[in-house]
Amino acid sequence: MIVALHGAEFFAYHGFYPEEQHTGNCFIVDIEVEFEPDGSNGLSSDNLKDTVNYEELYHICGRRMQQPQKLIETVATFIMEDIKAQYSFAEKITVSIKKLNPLAGAKVKYTQITINYTR
Template structure:
Protein backbone atom coordinates (compact mmCIF):
# COMPACT_ATOMS: atom_id res chain seq x y z
CA UNK A 1 0.00 0.00 0.00
CA UNK A 2 1.24 3.48 -0.82
CA UNK A 3 0.26 6.61 1.07
CA UNK A 4 1.47 9.90 -0.36
CA UNK A 5 1.43 13.58 0.45
CA UNK A 6 1.87 15.49 -2.80
CA UNK A 7 2.93 19.07 -3.44
CA UNK A 8 2.72 20.44 0.09
CA UNK A 9 3.74 24.09 -0.26
CA UNK A 10 5.86 25.97 2.26
CA UNK A 11 7.52 29.36 2.32
CA UNK A 12 10.76 28.96 4.28
CA UNK A 13 14.28 30.28 4.75
CA UNK A 14 16.45 27.35 3.70
CA UNK A 15 19.53 28.00 1.62
CA UNK A 16 23.28 27.99 1.56
CA UNK A 17 23.66 31.68 0.79
CA UNK A 18 22.86 34.41 3.33
CA UNK A 19 20.48 36.15 0.90
CA UNK A 20 18.44 32.92 0.62
CA UNK A 21 18.24 32.70 4.39
CA UNK A 22 17.09 36.33 4.51
CA UNK A 23 14.57 36.48 1.64
CA UNK A 24 13.22 32.91 1.76
CA UNK A 25 11.74 30.86 -1.04
CA UNK A 26 8.83 28.60 -1.92
CA UNK A 27 9.39 24.86 -1.44
CA UNK A 28 7.28 21.91 -2.57
CA UNK A 29 7.46 18.71 -0.50
CA UNK A 30 6.34 15.23 -1.53
CA UNK A 31 6.34 12.33 0.90
CA UNK A 32 5.58 8.83 -0.36
CA UNK A 33 5.59 5.80 1.92
CA UNK A 34 4.90 2.15 1.25
CA UNK A 35 4.02 -0.68 3.58
CA UNK A 36 2.44 -4.12 3.50
CA UNK A 37 -0.88 -4.17 5.33
CA UNK A 38 -1.56 -7.18 7.48
CA UNK A 39 -4.86 -9.06 7.37
CA UNK A 40 -5.99 -7.25 10.53
CA UNK A 41 -4.86 -3.76 9.52
CA UNK A 42 -5.85 -0.71 7.51
CA UNK A 43 -7.76 -2.32 4.68
CA UNK A 44 -10.23 -4.14 6.94
CA UNK A 45 -10.49 -2.28 10.24
CA UNK A 46 -11.25 1.22 8.95
CA UNK A 47 -8.98 2.44 11.77
CA UNK A 48 -6.56 5.27 11.01
CA UNK A 49 -4.12 3.81 13.55
CA UNK A 50 -3.62 0.84 11.21
CA UNK A 51 -2.28 2.94 8.35
CA UNK A 52 -0.19 6.06 7.74
CA UNK A 53 -1.97 9.29 8.56
CA UNK A 54 -1.08 11.80 5.84
CA UNK A 55 -2.00 14.63 8.22
CA UNK A 56 0.87 13.47 10.44
CA UNK A 57 3.16 13.38 7.40
CA UNK A 58 2.28 17.02 6.78
CA UNK A 59 2.92 17.91 10.43
CA UNK A 60 6.37 16.30 10.29
CA UNK A 61 7.26 18.19 7.12
CA UNK A 62 5.90 21.46 8.51
CA UNK A 63 7.95 21.14 11.69
CA UNK A 64 11.17 20.79 9.73
CA UNK A 65 10.30 23.44 7.16
CA UNK A 66 10.16 25.96 10.03
CA UNK A 67 13.76 25.15 11.08
CA UNK A 68 16.15 26.69 8.49
CA UNK A 69 18.86 24.48 7.05
CA UNK A 70 21.62 25.42 4.63
CA UNK A 71 21.10 22.31 2.48
CA UNK A 72 17.76 20.89 1.41
CA UNK A 73 19.47 17.49 1.43
CA UNK A 74 19.80 17.86 5.21
CA UNK A 75 16.20 18.99 5.46
CA UNK A 76 14.90 15.99 3.50
CA UNK A 77 16.99 13.59 5.58
CA UNK A 78 15.57 15.03 8.83
CA UNK A 79 12.02 14.62 7.52
CA UNK A 80 12.78 11.05 6.43
CA UNK A 81 14.21 10.16 9.84
CA UNK A 82 11.12 11.48 11.63
CA UNK A 83 8.74 9.63 9.31
CA UNK A 84 10.74 6.43 9.82
CA UNK A 85 10.72 6.88 13.62
CA UNK A 86 6.95 7.51 13.68
CA UNK A 87 6.06 4.60 11.38
CA UNK A 88 8.52 1.79 12.03
CA UNK A 89 6.60 -0.64 9.81
CA UNK A 90 7.31 1.17 6.54
CA UNK A 91 9.02 -0.73 3.74
CA UNK A 92 9.94 2.35 1.71
CA UNK A 93 10.05 6.12 2.17
CA UNK A 94 10.77 8.77 -0.48
CA UNK A 95 11.06 12.45 0.34
CA UNK A 96 11.27 14.99 -2.48
CA UNK A 97 11.87 18.70 -1.95
CA UNK A 98 11.68 21.18 -4.80
CA UNK A 99 13.07 24.67 -4.40
CA UNK A 100 11.31 27.08 -6.72
CA UNK A 101 13.22 29.84 -8.50
CA UNK A 102 16.56 28.71 -7.07
CA UNK A 103 18.94 30.84 -9.10
CA UNK A 104 18.56 34.60 -9.30
CA UNK A 105 18.74 35.77 -12.88
CA UNK A 106 18.48 32.28 -14.38
CA UNK A 107 15.43 30.65 -15.95
CA UNK A 108 15.08 27.56 -13.77
CA UNK A 109 11.65 26.51 -12.52
CA UNK A 110 12.99 24.47 -9.60
CA UNK A 111 15.73 22.28 -8.28
CA UNK A 112 14.88 18.99 -6.61
CA UNK A 113 16.46 16.55 -4.26
CA UNK A 114 15.12 13.12 -3.40
CA UNK A 115 16.14 10.98 -0.46
CA UNK A 116 14.90 7.49 0.14
CA UNK A 117 14.83 4.54 2.48
CA UNK A 118 14.18 0.92 1.59
CA UNK A 119 13.83 -1.71 4.27
Protein backbone atom coordinates (compact mmCIF):
# COMPACT_ATOMS: atom_id res chain seq x y z
CA MET A 1 0.00 0.00 0.00
CA ILE A 2 1.16 3.54 -0.71
CA VAL A 3 -0.02 6.67 1.07
CA ALA A 4 1.03 9.82 -0.76
CA LEU A 5 0.99 13.56 -0.29
CA HIS A 6 1.49 15.47 -3.55
CA GLY A 7 1.81 19.17 -4.18
CA ALA A 8 2.09 20.40 -0.59
CA GLU A 9 3.04 24.08 -0.93
CA PHE A 10 5.22 26.01 1.49
CA PHE A 11 6.92 29.39 1.56
CA ALA A 12 10.30 29.02 3.24
CA TYR A 13 13.77 30.50 3.52
CA HIS A 14 15.99 27.67 2.27
CA GLY A 15 18.90 28.53 0.05
CA PHE A 16 22.64 28.63 -0.21
CA TYR A 17 22.85 32.33 -1.00
CA PRO A 18 22.11 35.02 1.61
CA GLU A 19 19.53 36.69 -0.64
CA GLU A 20 17.58 33.40 -0.83
CA GLN A 21 17.66 33.13 2.95
CA HIS A 22 16.39 36.71 3.20
CA THR A 23 13.65 36.79 0.54
CA GLY A 24 12.45 33.17 0.71
CA ASN A 25 10.85 31.12 -2.03
CA CYS A 26 7.96 28.79 -2.82
CA PHE A 27 8.52 25.05 -2.49
CA ILE A 28 6.42 22.02 -3.45
CA VAL A 29 6.83 18.77 -1.50
CA ASP A 30 5.75 15.29 -2.64
CA ILE A 31 5.91 12.26 -0.35
CA GLU A 32 5.14 8.58 -0.88
CA VAL A 33 5.23 6.05 1.94
CA GLU A 34 4.90 2.37 1.07
CA PHE A 35 4.04 -0.27 3.69
CA GLU A 36 2.25 -3.57 4.17
CA PRO A 37 -0.85 -3.38 6.36
CA ASP A 38 -0.68 -5.47 9.52
CA GLY A 39 -1.62 -9.05 8.62
CA SER A 40 -3.72 -9.63 11.75
CA ASN A 41 -6.36 -7.03 10.98
CA GLY A 42 -5.10 -5.27 7.85
CA LEU A 43 -7.06 -2.12 7.29
CA SER A 44 -10.37 -3.77 8.10
CA SER A 45 -9.86 -2.25 11.56
CA ASP A 46 -10.71 1.12 9.97
CA ASN A 47 -8.28 2.66 12.47
CA LEU A 48 -5.93 5.52 11.61
CA LYS A 49 -3.13 4.01 13.73
CA ASP A 50 -2.93 1.10 11.24
CA THR A 51 -1.98 3.32 8.31
CA VAL A 52 0.07 6.38 7.42
CA ASN A 53 -1.78 9.59 8.23
CA TYR A 54 -1.32 12.01 5.33
CA GLU A 55 -2.29 14.91 7.61
CA GLU A 56 0.68 14.03 9.83
CA LEU A 57 2.91 13.88 6.74
CA TYR A 58 1.87 17.46 6.00
CA HIS A 59 2.66 18.56 9.57
CA ILE A 60 6.08 16.88 9.43
CA CYS A 61 6.81 18.81 6.23
CA GLY A 62 5.54 22.06 7.68
CA ARG A 63 7.76 21.80 10.75
CA ARG A 64 10.86 21.04 8.67
CA MET A 65 10.11 23.66 6.01
CA GLN A 66 10.07 26.33 8.72
CA GLN A 67 13.64 25.47 9.77
CA PRO A 68 15.88 27.17 7.18
CA GLN A 69 18.64 25.10 5.62
CA LYS A 70 21.14 25.92 2.89
CA LEU A 71 20.29 22.80 0.87
CA ILE A 72 16.88 21.34 0.08
CA GLU A 73 18.62 17.97 0.12
CA THR A 74 19.10 18.50 3.86
CA VAL A 75 15.44 19.45 4.31
CA ALA A 76 14.31 16.32 2.44
CA THR A 77 16.61 14.14 4.55
CA PHE A 78 15.19 15.57 7.78
CA ILE A 79 11.62 15.03 6.51
CA MET A 80 12.45 11.43 5.62
CA GLU A 81 14.06 10.79 9.01
CA ASP A 82 10.99 12.20 10.79
CA ILE A 83 8.70 9.94 8.73
CA LYS A 84 10.87 6.90 9.55
CA ALA A 85 10.66 7.77 13.25
CA GLN A 86 6.86 8.24 13.14
CA TYR A 87 6.13 5.19 10.95
CA SER A 88 8.66 2.48 11.78
CA PHE A 89 6.68 0.05 9.60
CA ALA A 90 7.39 2.09 6.44
CA GLU A 91 9.16 -0.05 3.85
CA LYS A 92 9.86 2.64 1.26
CA ILE A 93 9.79 6.43 1.48
CA THR A 94 10.26 8.92 -1.34
CA VAL A 95 10.54 12.64 -0.67
CA SER A 96 10.77 15.19 -3.50
CA ILE A 97 11.13 18.93 -3.09
CA LYS A 98 10.75 21.44 -5.91
CA LYS A 99 12.07 24.97 -5.55
CA LEU A 100 10.04 27.27 -7.79
CA ASN A 101 11.79 30.02 -9.78
CA PRO A 102 15.16 29.17 -8.25
CA LEU A 103 17.54 31.39 -10.20
CA ALA A 104 17.16 35.14 -10.22
CA GLY A 105 17.52 36.45 -13.76
CA ALA A 106 17.15 33.02 -15.39
CA LYS A 107 14.11 31.36 -16.90
CA VAL A 108 13.82 28.15 -14.86
CA LYS A 109 10.44 26.90 -13.68
CA TYR A 110 11.84 24.81 -10.81
CA THR A 111 14.66 22.67 -9.55
CA GLN A 112 13.94 19.35 -7.87
CA ILE A 113 15.64 16.86 -5.61
CA THR A 114 14.36 13.40 -4.75
CA ILE A 115 15.59 11.07 -2.03
CA ASN A 116 14.57 7.46 -1.46
CA TYR A 117 14.67 5.12 1.49
CA THR A 118 14.13 1.36 1.38
CA ARG A 119 14.14 -0.72 4.54
